[in-house]
Amino acid sequence: MSAGDVDYGFNTLEPDLGGITKAEVMGRGRIHALIDDETVALMEGRVRKTGVLERLQEWRDEDAVPFSIGGRPSLIPERAILTGMLLLAKEGSAMFLTSVRDLLMFRLSDTSRELLGIERSLAAFVGHVGEKNRWYANTSRAFHRMNDLMDPFPQERRHSKTYTEIQEILRAHDPDLAEKRKARLDEFTKLFLVMTFNEQSRSIRRASNKIDISFDQTFVETPTVKGYSRKNLAKRVADEARTEEKKTLNPGPVDAFAGWHVSTGERTDASAGQVDLTDPGKKPSSAQYRWGWEINIAVRVDSEAPGQRRFPGLAVAATMSLPNVRVAEEAVSLMRASKSLGLEPGVGDADKQYWANSLTERLHDPAFNEGFTASTDYRVDRLGHQGGDHGALYIEGGTYCPATPAPLQDATKDLLGAVIDTATYRERIKSRTAFQLHQKEKPDAKGRAVLRCPALGPSPTVTCPLRELLKTKTKTNKIRPAVDGDDLPDFADKICSQHSVSFDTAKNRRNAQAFEYGTKEWDEFHTHARNSIESLNNQVKSGGTEDIESASRRRVRGFGAAQIIVTILLTNFNLRKIAAFISDKIKADAKMQTFGEPSVALVRRRDREWHNPYTGTYPPGVTPPSTATASPASDETGGPPRRT
Known part of the structure; x- marks a missing residue:
């Protein structure tokens, strides 16, 4: 027996057990190794740093009834449960309640037990089955006592449901309670991720004074894979009512509050009060759908120095949601949570599922109010000239001179249509920059910005026949692009007749971006941001240390339990990334000391x-x-x- 193994005093072989020791019987084939006190204290300290324990008590007091007869004190506190889960995540073990039970029962020293506030287990071969059952019951009650404060969709989950029972669960659902508890659940996740961010040194945290993020969804399975569709739920209920022998009914789903994830094909985004109608049906395309939930994750990226790895790519915010439901609102929640890191809001990068497909009032306006600027790709139908104001043209997020040549306006369209090659496209985008209106004053509190014609001001970028009489002294005598007389508008609107014009940025907010679309700067950041979130999703999903996608390593059922476990796994992922980043930096510094001087x-x-x-x-x-x-x-x- 190694020094780290628990000695039950039953490691000798006995005839009635064959070649199996009593210790192996008690561990069901496993030998439980002790966890050193320093590691336990480290994880317990991190749980305390989150502030979650205080929030749990606040929520418990908030939900408490005015009068209570009291009850027996809990034998296992939430602090011990969360510490045990962090320890399991650190060693890459499955997140089963039985694993937490075994850790608390067998793998802690007396010093660690005292630290976590749990009793000493009665480790004896005779009666060990009853002792393990008692510890499991206490562990399960402690976990669900915490989960019940945050689960937005409470229901019985021990047995499969008939479709009639599913319908009754949906009818009894309390949306106000769900909203309150989901806010608590997201707060729980936020506190853990903020803790991991603060575990970095100040120099790494403050490598940039802005928090730039890239966000996306990734699928996680339910422990029970059978689902249903609300489109045909009423028909299934009617069919069950006509069945005389109820015992002949096939087992139905367990989780009433999950949904179909669309692996391929078009996705929807149902807002509050709407019902997602995604239905796999019975067609061959049903393989494109999977029953479960979505984890929404934001990773920290770098808009100032894309790809230079000034800090590790941590998951700085995360929420969980039903598939195809409130995708835009979950993105806003990620932005709001990331502001808790104490940095100024910066750029929010995402694919076309977000900025390109969301309504302005659901995503763009709230993101603007939170201080974030979009970075994304455009839908094909929103390329080129998309309206304008005061005579100026709105083109792919920018505000341009009305005389901007048509080939420059349609550069992206021509690239996608194979009319021009990439090199020509880059040249046209570069040339188009000269026709962009100049910002005279920054946007005010109401989002109004003062812009002027690119042919005016101390540093004009084009020459225009309409502005020859209004020429001012320029700083340089550069050769500038000239506006073609044939491109001049028939009617000179305000932008062509006034020195400057006030624009309401809200009118072009849907297409506004942090970087000018199509430029090398935009391409470098957008590529870096998309690669960062895709890399994070790939690392935390199936096959990795955390393996959040598969339910095979987390058997506790329900929406709330899934997010609690995923939060612990993301916390472990962040801690691993920080340690790896520091290790890589030490290696690089050592290499520079050895080979850094000019040879x-x-x-x-x-x-x-x-x-x-x-x-x-x-x-x-x-x-x-x-x-x-x-x-x-x-x-x-x-x-x-x-x-x-």
């Missing part, structure tokens, strides 16, 4: 020792011998030196 080019031996007596040349740095011993000088005829 001296080696001189070949033939160059070090070679001497040409014909020309009297020596290797660099070698002093020729004195004239007394040296060969006679040349007679300057070009031939070999002669001896007298």
Whole structure:
């Protein structure tokens, strides 16, 4: 037995057990190794740092009835449950309640038990089955006591349901209670992720004073895979009512509050009060759907130095939601949660499922109010000229001169239509920048910005016949693009007749971006941001240490339980990323100390020792011998030196 193994005093072989020891019987084939006190204290300290324990008590007091007869004190506190889960995540074990039970029962020293506030287990072979059952019951009650404060969709989950029972669960659902508890659940996740962010050194946290994020959804399975569709629920209920023998009914789903994730094909985004109608049906395409939930994750990215790895790519915010429901609102929740890190809001990057497909009032306006600026790709139908104001044109997020040449307006369309190549596209985008209106004053509190014609001001970028009489002295005499007279508008609106015009940025908010679309700067950041979130999703999903997608390593049923477990796994992921980042930095610094000084080019031996007596040349740095011993000088005829 190793020094880290628990000694039950029953490691000797006995005839009635064959070749199996009593310790193995008690561990059901496992030998439980003790966890050192330092590691337990470290994880317990991190649980305390989150502030979750205080919030749980506040929520418990909020939900408490005015009068209570009291009850027996809990034998296992939430602090011990959360510490045990962090310890399991750290060693890559499955997040089963039985695993938490075994950890608390067998794998802690007396010092660690005292720290966590739990009793000592009665480790004895006789009666060990009843003792393990008692510990499991206490562990389960402690977990669900915490989960009940935050579960938005409470229901019985021990047995499969008939469709009639599913319908009754849906009818009894309390949306106000669900909203309150979901806010608590998201607060729980936020507190853990903020804790991991603060575990970094200040220099890493403050590598940028802004928090730029890239966000996306990733699918997580339910422990029970059977689902249903609300579109045909009423028909199934009617069919059950006509069945005389209820025992013949096939088992139905367990979780009433999950949904169909669309693996391929179009996705929907049902807002509050709407019912998602995604239905796999019985067609061959049903393989495109999976029953479960969505984890919405935001990763920290770098808009100032994309790809330079100034800090680790941590999950800085996360929520969980039903598939195809309130996708835009969950994105806003991620932005709001990421502001808890104490940094200024920056750029929010996402794919076309978000900025391109969401209504302005559901995503763009709330994101603007939170201080975030979009970065994304456009839908095909929103490329090129998309309306305007005061005579100016709105083109792919920017506000342009009405005389912007058509080839420049349609550059992206022509690229996607294979009319031009990428090199030509880049040149057109670069040329189009000259026609963009200049910002004279920053947007005010109401979102109004003062812009002026690009042919005006101290640094004009184009020349325009309409502005020749209003020319001002310029700083340079650069050659600037000229507005073609044929492109001039028939009617000179405010932007062509006034020195400056006030624009309401809300009118172009749907298409506004942090970087000018199509430029190299936009492409570098958007590529970096998309790669960052896709890499994070790939690392935390199936096959990795956390494996959040598969339910095979988390058997507790229900929406709330799933988010609690995923939160612990994301916390462990962040801690791993921080440690790996520091390790890589130490390696890089050590390499620089070893090889950082400029190396001296080696001189070949033939160059070090070679001497040409014909020309009297020596290797660099070698002093020729004195004239007394040296060969006679040349007679300057070009031939070999002669001896007298």
